[in-house]
Structure formats: C-alpha cells, structure tokens
Amino acid sequence: MDIRVFQKKDGSIVQIIDKEKMEDWPVELPLIFIEYIKSNQLKSYDDNNLRKEVESYLDEVLNEVAIPRLIHLLESDKEDKILEALIRLEELSKKNIDQMEPIKPYLTKLTSLKNEEIQNLLEKISDRFDREEKRKELATKRKLMQQKEKDFLEGKISSEEYAKIRKEYLLLRG
Amino acid sequence: MAKKPPKKEYDLKAARKLFEEYQAKRKETKKVSLPPDTIEVDDLSRNQTLNRLYEAVDALIEMIYATGRPTLEMPSRTASNIIWDEENDLLLLGKQVIRKQFHSLASVADMTRMMRVAEVVHELLVKDKHSTLRDVFYQDVEIYGEQKNSDKSIEDIASMLYTTRNATHIIASAKGLCVGRLRIRDENNIIDLEKFGSGAWAITPMLDKVDIIESDAEFILVIEKEAAMRRISEDKFWKKYPSIILTAKGAADIATRMFLKRLNKELQLPVFSLVDSDPYGHYIHSVYLRGSKRLSYESPFLATPDIKLLGVLTKDLDTYNVPKKARLDMKPMDIKRTKELLKEEFVKKNKKWEEDLKLALQLRKKAEIQALSSHGLEFLSEEYLPEKLSTGDWI
Numbered sequence A: 001m002d003i004r005v006f007q008k009k010d011g012s013i014v015q016i017i018d019k020e021k022m023e024d025w026p027v028e029l030p031l032i033f034i035e036y037i038k039s040n041q042l043k044s045y046d047d048n049n050l051r052k053e054v055e056s057y058l059d060e061v062l063n064e065v066a067i068p069r070l071i072h073l074l075e076s077d078k079e080d081k082i083l084e085a086l087i088r089l090e091e092l093s094k095k096n097i098d099q100m101e102p103i104k105p106y107l108t109k110l111t112s113l114k115n116e117e118i119q120n121l122l123e124k125i126s127d128r129f130d131r132e133e134k135r136k137e138l139a140t141k142r143k144l145m146q147q148k149e150k151d152f153l154e155g156k157i158s159s160e161e162y163a164k165i166r167k168e169y170l171l172l173r174g
Numbered sequence B: 001m002a003k004k005p006p007k008k009e010y011d012l013k014a015a016r017k018l019f020e021e022y023q024a025k026r027k028e029t030k031k032v033s034l035p036p037d038t039i040e041v042d043d044l045s046r047n048q049t050l051n052r053l054y055e056a057v058d059a060l061i062e063m064i065y066a067t068g069r070p071t072l073e074m075p076s077r078t079a080s081n082i083i084w085d086e087e088n089d090l091l092l093l094g095k096q097v098i099r100k101q102f103h104s105l106a107s108v109a110d111m112t113r114m115m116r117v118a119e120v121v122h123e124l125l126v127k128d129k130h131s132t133l134r135d136v137f138y139q140d141v142e143i144y145g146e147q148k149n150s151d152k153s154i155e156d157i158a159s160m161l162y163t164t165r166n167a168t169h170i171i172a173s174a175k176g177l178c179v180g181r182l183r184i185r186d187e188n189n190i191i192d193l194e195k196f197g198s199g200a201w202a203i204t205p206m207l208d209k210v211d212i213i214e215s216d217a218e219f220i221l222v223i224e225k226e227a228a229m230r231r232i233s234e235d236k237f238w239k240k241y242p243s244i245i246l247t248a249k250g251a252a253d254i255a256t257r258m259f260l261k262r263l264n265k266e267l268q269l270p271v272f273s274l275v276d277s278d279p280y281g282h283y284i285h286s287v288y289l290r291g292s293k294r295l296s297y298e299s300p301f302l303a304t305p306d307i308k309l310l311g312v313l314t315k316d317l318d319t320y321n322v323p324k325k326a327r328l329d330m331k332p333m334d335i336k337r338t339k340e341l342l343k344e345e346f347v348k349k350n351k352k353w354e355e356d357l358k359l360a361l362q363l364r365k366k367a368e369i370q371a372l373s374s375h376g377l378e379f380l381s382e383e384y385l386p387e388k389l390s391t392g393d394w395i
Helices: A019-024 A029-044 A048-074 A079-095 A097-112 A116-153 A159-173 B013-026 B046-066 B108-127 B133-139 B147-160 B226-234 B254-267 B279-290 B296-302 B314-319 B332-343 B351-363 B369-375 B379-391
Strands: A003-007 A013-017 B071-075 B082-085 B090-093 B097-101 B177-180 B182-186 B189-192 B210-215 B219-223 B243-247 B271-274 B308-311
Touching: A003 A048, A013 A019, A013 A029, A013 A048, A019 A029, A019 A048, A029 A048, A029 A079, A029 A097, A029 B182, A029 B189, A029 B210, A048 A079, A048 A097, A079 A097, A079 A116, A097 A116, A116 A159, B013 B219, B013 B379, B046 B071, B046 B108, B071 B147, B090 B296, B097 B108, B108 B133, B108 B147, B133 B147, B147 B296, B177 B226, B210 B254, B219 B226, B219 B254, B226 B243, B226 B369, B226 B379, B243 B254, B254 B271, B254 B279, B254 B296, B271 B279, B279 B332, B279 B351, B308 B379, B314 B351, B332 B351, B369 B379
Parallel strands: B219 B243, B219 B271, B271 B308
Antiparallel strands: A003 A013, A013 B210, B071 B097, B082 B090, B177 B243, B182 B189, B182 B210
C-alpha cells in the first residue's frame, strides 16, 4: 500500500503516504513529516472527523515508525548518521520540542560521545527541553496563583500562605 | 456603465463522477498483466539493480571460463519487436532477443561501450549518485565517439537488466513543472506544491528520491504549453477546483511522464490533457497515453493509458466560437501527420478521436490553446476547462 485514504463527509478525500513507505526515509524525516502535517495541513481539513482520523494516523506513524527508527539510530555507533539526524532534530526542536519528548532519554545517553558538533547540538536541544519544562511549570503555577489570589481576596487563605505561594511564583518567573 | 454578467458556476459533475469511479475501483486495483508474448520490465530499487548487475557480470565470467567466447543477451528493440498491447493500451517489447558477442568485429565496439556503461552504472549505484546522459558521454568520449552511441549503450544495459533507465541512475534532463494540491518529499525536504507563488516545482529526474506524501486533489491536468499552465496557475485554478497541474513544456520528457504515471497510479486520480488543436498536440497526448516507440520497454512505468484528451478538440473551435483569425491553416506537414495518426491502431480504436482528427482534415484548420484567450484572459480557467469537466466533453 502506497497511500492511506481519508474520506470527508462531502465525498472528497485526503490521501496521505502510508507509514511503510517511510522505512527508506532519512531517520529524522518521519518526525518532521508529522510536524509538517500537524502544523500546515490539519487546519485546512474542514471536517472534524477527518482531523481526528488523521491525527490518530499520525500518532501511529510516531509510535511505530518515527520513534523506533530514531531510537535505533541513537543507540548505534554511527556518529556521522547521528550528527546528520541531530542537525534536523535541532531544527525541529525550535518548532515543536514536545514532539521530541519520547526520544529525550536516548538523547541524554549521547552526552558520552566526544564529537563536539554532536555535543553542541545536544546542548541546544537540551536547553529547549529545559525552557519548555519551565514554561509549563510556570503556566501551572500561574493558574494556581490566580486561584490563590481569588481565595486570598475572599479570605479563604491567610496572608502568610498567599505570600509563600507568591514568592515561589516570582522566583520561578525569574 | 453596463453591469458585468455574473460568473457562471460549474460543479465539475462529470469529472467528479470519474473521480468517484476511480476511488471505487481502487479496492479492486490489481497488477497489470502483460500479454504472454511480451517481456516484463521491473522498476527496481538501487540494491535490486545492483544485484541484477552482479548476476549479469557473474554469468559473463562463467561464460568466459566455460567457453572463452562470452555473449550478452538483451531484448531486441527494433520495430518488428514492438507490440501494441490492446488491452492495456501500451507499447511493449516482444520476446525477440539479440546476442552481442565479444569475438565479433561487428559487435566488439558495442560490447566495449556497454561494459564501460556498466562500470559507470555500478559506480553510480554504489555511491547512490545520479548522472545525466551527457555526463556519461563525456566520461569517455574516445570510446563513445558520439553521444548517440553512449545513449544506445545505456538503453542496452537497462534492457539487458530488464529494468528502467532511471533505475540505473542515469537520467535525462527534466523540464517539467508541477503545481497544485500536492505535498511531496524530495530527498530530505517536504515541499508544498501550492506554495510556489507565480512559479512551480521543477520535476526532478531523480524520482527515486521523491515520495507523494499528501494530496486532496480530485484530478490531474496535463498541459502542453508552459504559457497556458502559467495562465491557469496564476488564476489559482487548483484552489477552486482541487487539482494537480503539470506541464512538460512541449514534448513529454521521461521524468514528467514517470511522475504523472506515479501520481495517477498512487493517488488513483483521473488525468486530463490540454494540448494544441493540431497533430503535434494530439501526438503529445498519445505519448502520455501509450508511451513512445523508442522507450517501449519502459512503457508500463511511463504511460498513462487512461488519460483523457480534454481539448483543444477541432470541434471546440466552433463550439467555443474561436474567432476565424485565431484559427490557422494546416500546413502540408500537419496534414501528413494527421493522416499518420489516423493510421495508428490506438486512434482507430477510439471513434471520438478518429472523428475529431477527420474533422481537422476536412476543415484544414488548427489552433493553439491560447486561441481561447481571444474570449478573455480568464476564459480558459473560468469557463472552457470547468465547462468541459462538468459536461464530460473529452475523448
């Protein structure tokens, strides 16, 4: 099978390459492909069911092709191929670091390699992971902060408790 | 000031019906079975081609050890061995073979050239590189003498390996362009063919590096002329009518035909052609339809047997009131070519096509696609094409 066909309610279709055909692709490309369809094409499908079906197929590609292939490479000793893949992954990390979460532990293992270019790229990717983690933590804290502010104004919590949470939030925000 | 009449709306009903039929047929699509008296050629991957090359060389070495008089065997590509497969509408090679011998003055030059080409093919496949026909010639001008000799040896090697020339990684320059509702992978890049502004994606001859990754098109339009394609493209025809548009800028080159074949086969979409209303335009359509005689052994990978001739038909000149001054007189060569086309089996089999060519002979008139622009710049994309695709007025 070369193509997966997704039907729209109005009878029109969207055709997307079958995951089996990605076996010969450069190892980082399936991940880039997923990101591409999610960011550029999904919004153009004016049919919610279709969007859900395509998203589910993209998850299949992620779990069955993109991640296993990357892990296989990152666990190998092919430094030149790892470098090639990391260059593209670093680009991807600028757009969607979340998508790289499943390969994070394997990237960490690469820190033992002595190749300077690989280390520079790993550092950049790692910084993005850290920043993303901090952004998420801050978002959670901000939400909590808003709730506590409301509670404080309503007299549900003490000024000490409010001050403590406020301090933690400001420290995190930097 | 007079009020402009409202634009007509077209539903592309006939083209949509054809699209639905193709999609319904997708489930039952099976491999084309070729007649028993023809040879089967495979479009091989790099490793498969390398293996076939190694097998051929091993057989040659064994022959040297066994008899000391090795020969190379390949399908004959002479006219007498070209067969028209009526069922699949393809030109194919029959089972006649020719043998080239090392110990023969008549074939020693051919053999030497073939061995040199085999060496180049081996290097290209091992390194996963591509080379043009011209590059191959310049790699050993002394051996080949003229490029026609190296071109012939390349085709000999491909047919000896029972594969396509592209599979040997020797490619011809490509000149085709493509735009529309299509996303592809070209090596490490994802390319959106809707995002070329006023330009288009230049079809690469290295199609082994290309994959079709996403499309919501419902038909494919092949246009003979680049100018007509740019006109339609500028009007963003494919935005209103979900389609993929391509041109080979005149005669169809291998890469454009191969890419069209892949689009048609993988996406299962109907294909329509828009060519000049003259015998040369009809000939171009016929090459997309059933392949050329010279490359008949590659026909299953190059021909699009279900392509429909949308226009410009001779009868369209009256139907669409093409002004008399935009109709040109057929020259003696046009008349000769039209008569030749009428003798072709694939034309005789298609009554509508035969009638249109006979009408051209009767009227002795021809016209270019651009003649339709006499009704206005947007006439082609806003009226002529949508109307024909709605009414099913094609051959």
